[in-house]
Amino acid sequence: MASEFKAGNLSFSIFGESHGKAIGVVIQGIPGGITLDFDKILEYTARRAPKADGTSTARSETDFPHIVSGVVDNVTTGTPICCVICNKDQRSNDYKSVSHLARPGHADYTGYIRYNGANDLRGGGHFSGRITAPLVFAGAVADQILLQKGIVTGAHIKAIGEVKDQSFDPVNVDKEQLLRVRSRYLPLIDTANDQLMRNVITGAFNNLDSVGGIIECCTLGMPVGVGSPMFDGLENRISQLVFGVPAVKGIEFGVGFEAAALFGSENNDEFYIDHKEIKTRTNNHGGILGGISSGMPIILRVAIKPTPSISRPQNTVDYTTMTEEVLQIKGRHDPCIVPRAVPCIESAVNLALLSFLI
């Protein structure tokens, strides 16, 4: 089923190859009568598009989302929403020469076996990062619906390589901070790190290399009591979707892996009453207890590996001839996918949360 997600009353089905005619998504389950601000959708999706400043690939497809069904005069009809994004700029010659060499860190070889050699390999085919464009469109729709319910999700870059930005204060985040971070070119809490991180990315690029990072995401306004224990709680759906973003290698909630080294007396968040609401004084649990929202900010972090496409020669194999070869990847590639992955992670979280609320 692969490129499809279904939970609660929400489902979506993503299609397309990076160098085919078009990519897109069909979203089912969005209620009728919701007004969508198309300009804000464009603003949201633009954050995933390639930048012209050297920190990302120069591919110029505009990612313009054509809404083909389910919306009339900017209002949802309640029936399926289909969005089609055309692939304009297809230099598939760049890719022809590498088509049977397994690019290290890519799914060329595993996909070749999985699909009996039939998958479309130009540009990574359906495995391409480009296929996240429809995910971000769906995330933008979810974002607007959630905002209308008072729920806002924002993510920032917590690390690029060894350079770390500060964390959200997990107890005190405000909506304005989330939206402000979101609108920054590099979405950072402390803009003083902007140049340092750019330097790391540029350094990697000049070195014919790439670099990874960590994204931290926060959701405010989630009502208490949403989710379920065991296999269909908030963490389950969020992680199922987040691992759908290529290059994700890990996810943690609240203090995450750090909890392993804590004592219970350090990790437990004591409850108290604040203006007739139940809150916790710390937020190590990250807003989720037993798979269910606690009303505290939902906090999660995601590890993004360095872009596997690098321009250095790499040893690899031709999986059709079973010979060892040296691969030199040409074409245009992001030296760091982290900034463009930020709206992808936000989208995955938005869609997971929305699936509990419609």
Next chain:
Amino acid sequence: MASEFKAGNLSFSIFGESHGKAIGVVIQGIPGGITLDFDKILEYTARRAPKADGTSTARSETDFPHIVSGVVDNVTTGTPICCVICNKDQRSNDYKSVSHLARPGHADYTGYIRYNGANDLRGGGHFSGRITAPLVFAGAVADQILLQKGIVTGAHIKAIGEVKDQSFDPVNVDKEQLLRVRSRYLPLIDTANDQLMRNVITGAFNNLDSVGGIIECCTLGMPVGVGSPMFDGLENRISQLVFGVPAVKGIEFGVGFEAAALFGSENNDEFYIDHKEIKTRTNNHGGILGGISSGMPIILRVAIKPTPSISRPQNTVDYTTMTEEVLQIKGRHDPCIVPRAVPCIESAVNLALLSFLI
């Protein structure tokens, strides 16, 4: 849907409260004609049962799994397998006094809101760690079927508090090592750490406290080409199930969060030919590329938080009276849930992998 998982042709549905009549699981989709070794199932599930050595709770329920349907003379019939585990030892008085005080780190408050105050709170109800017993039964069944296909999964304790054990060598693990680790009382790669870790656990216990840890899991023998890109790949299903184990706060594959600080040239695993098979020289990717198995060992790590039930007084609230109170938890609790969580994580992984193979 909560306590239910469905993927591919496999599904299972878990039921029961910690202090009700019984807990159990119905598994659908197991093919007919598979011989199950019931003694080995008991051996597998016994690892989750409470120990008598002070490292875990002294509750004495035997967790004996009664197979009620779907198996005749140790052979699966192809129709649903139901397993019932009776709750023998129910000292629910221990819990009565705390029933409206939110235990920090527990789902009492979130569950109360989620279920309109109707959920069974004695002993954590359906949120109790005891509910993992049926999961481990299902995992034991999956384990046997996978072993018959040459696929073996084993997990070990990688950390208890600040004490770390070594990792699996992600390139060279052998089946015997996995089974050997599995059979140890504390499942460690290096038994020299056994006493150190016990000391940490005993120290926490004596200190009326608890402690967390990290579990690392490895699967050998997974055929190449299993899984899918985007939302239904190996990581997606594994993480959906792993977060079903209470106390899990994070999951990472391959090098995981460490990938964030690497350059692409460091993180990429070069392919080569080894005895006519395609392998990678390193295994930073953890055996999964694009959601699909690569044939290399599947490696993942899971963060387990310290048991939230500790014997120290804690500040909290009564969520029915909305007053602040001091809570003193009585009853029997594991000072460290990590050793008993090891077969739970193995089971989650076994079931996720099986869902791709039947």
Next chain:
Amino acid sequence: MASEFKAGNLSFSIFGESHGKAIGVVIQGIPGGITLDFDKILEYTARRAPKADGTSTARSETDFPHIVSGVVDNVTTGTPICCVICNKDQRSNDYKSVSHLARPGHADYTGYIRYNGANDLRGGGHFSGRITAPLVFAGAVADQILLQKGIVTGAHIKAIGEVKDQSFDPVNVDKEQLLRVRSRYLPLIDTANDQLMRNVITGAFNNLDSVGGIIECCTLGMPVGVGSPMFDGLENRISQLVFGVPAVKGIEFGVGFEAAALFGSENNDEFYIDHKEIKTRTNNHGGILGGISSGMPIILRVAIKPTPSISRPQNTVDYTTMTEEVLQIKGRHDPCIVPRAVPCIESAVNLALLSFLI
């Protein structure tokens, strides 16, 4: 997945073989805080139990449903409800002699191939009509929840062999009529037909034969606007569940097959305003338009084939030796399954409707 149904927020998973230890069901998604009247559940399920008057098999299992989880002091907890029904009366010797002869009209041969010869054949195994007992338990739970919402479903026997009872007036049914019909030994609208139908059943029995019939089902009180077009509307879910009742050969809604011979001007139901509510003057559509409830009574009919187990010698094959044989079925069998199928059909409808409302 077979014995499992999942739609909206409801799911249930049925397990058990007719001559194994127990049968039962796990229901997920029932909200917390609903009071269940256990006596009424017993009354509801008793209608499916074998009768002692010669119109059904003399097997004496009591079908007593043991609720093992999810209900405390008659109130649902919101977590999974498991019901176990023990198999008390297992004369499996009756079945041993026929175990490799394909009983005509039964699933012995198809099940043998489907499950690689591993399915439990004693008494039909998981294919037995007995496996509807847990379905009816789940239906009884659904019935109570729907009644609390003002929705009531009742079914009656519309035909046994050639003897026909009248139909519900599809425009004017009242709740009392539904409940009155439900409580009758043979659930008929016109009790004058009672003896005629008994005669047909007894005649078939004396003739070592069996006979089929038609069940008509009506639901009142369904709110307008529930359901969806295409593949997940009311008819889709209802028919998916109704065909789960063994012996069902067809289903039709409203005028059903009769619509084929009508002109549009005859078949269309004109709308009018009745006390500020929109109604239709006729109800050929059966309360569903475009997969969505119209507020008119939901009307459907189900064809039940004659019990395939008859005492006459029948020509058949041994599917292991591939030889032609004569089969003489012993054991106890219903000469007419229709009366006991009535609560099964009601239950299928109740569960389908409930799946749209929680």
Next chain:
Amino acid sequence: MASEFKAGNLSFSIFGESHGKAIGVVIQGIPGGITLDFDKILEYTARRAPKADGTSTARSETDFPHIVSGVVDNVTTGTPICCVICNKDQRSNDYKSVSHLARPGHADYTGYIRYNGANDLRGGGHFSGRITAPLVFAGAVADQILLQKGIVTGAHIKAIGEVKDQSFDPVNVDKEQLLRVRSRYLPLIDTANDQLMRNVITGAFNNLDSVGGIIECCTLGMPVGVGSPMFDGLENRISQLVFGVPAVKGIEFGVGFEAAALFGSENNDEFYIDHKEIKTRTNNHGGILGGISSGMPIILRVAIKPTPSISRPQNTVDYTTMTEEVLQIKGRHDPCIVPRAVPCIESAVNLALLSFLI
């Protein structure tokens, strides 16, 4: 979820409104490496397109299916197949005047309530029969894959109004007969009925009326042992999909409703050995026993109601003003939808069967 189907490894998601920009479908789960004959797909889908001979609406949209992803050089890639069909001929003025009058037999009123008044009502919106065009495209793809496995499905018109054509001989059907019937303008077994049926249709049209009918469908070559008991067998999936075709009011398998009036000794199909294969001498069961294929032809019949759009004045209500009104439908409408529904029913069956086989 509505316009979406998911079973086994197959899923598809249909989108579009009759008078929006485009309609289409995304199909997930089709394996890679399957060659599709696009000309045969066009031939298959053309049967659903409007005819120019007066028996169907004169709307001229060409229904040309643009494959946007998942197929390269006529070979499936294994990743999602998206097909887009543009809406060319949109005379939505025809519909404006009726937009708040509930057309009898249509889903205008139920859809209005369901979607909070937000659904796109021009031309029936997502409820339009036009939305079956993507279903038939998906059915054409399924048809080709099944044909490559030796499985062929064909349907014929069994009745238009009171005029009946003969049935398939349920024991002896051959592949050529199925394909021959399929290629006829009116798909009939006995072409002598062609003119009689046209007369009924033309008569209804001249009378400003419409007429219904019955479609019978047969599948050959289904391997023995496919399907499951209870809720996920062949009848369950087939009926779930068949009720997705607008205007279907009933479905029956084998002898269907006629079984209700039979004795067991008449209805049971005796098994025998024919050239080392197990067969039944009669086929009252319609090729399915216990939800599982028996190897005999799969036979089912579907009742199609008369087109609800008729040109006569009809009494109805305006559901926004809650007033009674007289409605005069303009626009172009099929006097009989049955011929165009034939490939829709075939497609539903093809897709249901394919879902068990990939």
